[in-house]
Amino acid sequence: MTSEPADNDAPTTVSIAAGPLVGPILRRVVGMLAARADLPLDRLDDAVLVADLIAARAPAHVLHGTVDVAFEPGPRTLSLRVGPLRPGGGDALVVDAAVPGVGNVIEQLADELRVSPEGEREYLLVRLEYAGTS
């Protein structure tokens, strides 16, 4: 499904200095945008869990001391672009997100997960969607 561009095509981004504010702020933004994207409650909860994992693990892999996330909300879809990350940081972030006894939570919850290299930096792209019927 392709989503129509919103009335406004200004970006939605957040940049948070690596530190104690990353988790609380990222989870609030993701929660709000997931709700607005009309994700059902279980997928909204998944999105917030993914945000918590990114917030916990990304600071070790960012390039410039800030955790930067760009959002692309769509109908029942929320895409996150995390970075810039240092080379190898995208895969490392995903590996770090593994929880003993549970496995890799981001891999299990995301509908799309890939690393996009761009020169000397890279980005982690995560997409969550709800394909079911209400």
Place this chain on the structure above:
Amino acid sequence: MGSSATQPLRSVDMTARHETPRTDVKLTLPAVPENVAVVRHVLGAFAESMRLPDELIEDLRLAVTEACTNVVRHAYPAGEPGAVEISIEPREDRVRIVVADTGRGIGTSADTSGPGLGLPLIAAIADSIDLQSAPGGGSRVAMVFGRRDPGQAA
């Protein structure tokens, strides 16, 4: 817990990794009414994390809501998309918040009959306010709030 290289999520101490943690936040959103609520939620998360006193939290929310609403209502011509950028810079003794846009700058707009209450309200709440029009277009409202301890006399 086994000897796995992975760690439980809750054991991460991010502050330990950064000796002098900067806690700045920059949020860029489409300047639409529903995003004012997002800004208020982010401010709430920020205030909780910083353990700011309730009175200051309410001041921050009110002032930033007014500044963002000004951007949504007046910065861009109808039908023309634009962004609002909120920067939060906490320091030991103060919190500085800047609300900026790339719209038509400060001045009267066709959709208002005169100066509103927003900016005077912000000026009354904040310890200081700096209002600027950017040369290339846009406006910037910088607000500084002192971090008063609860119970401390004003």
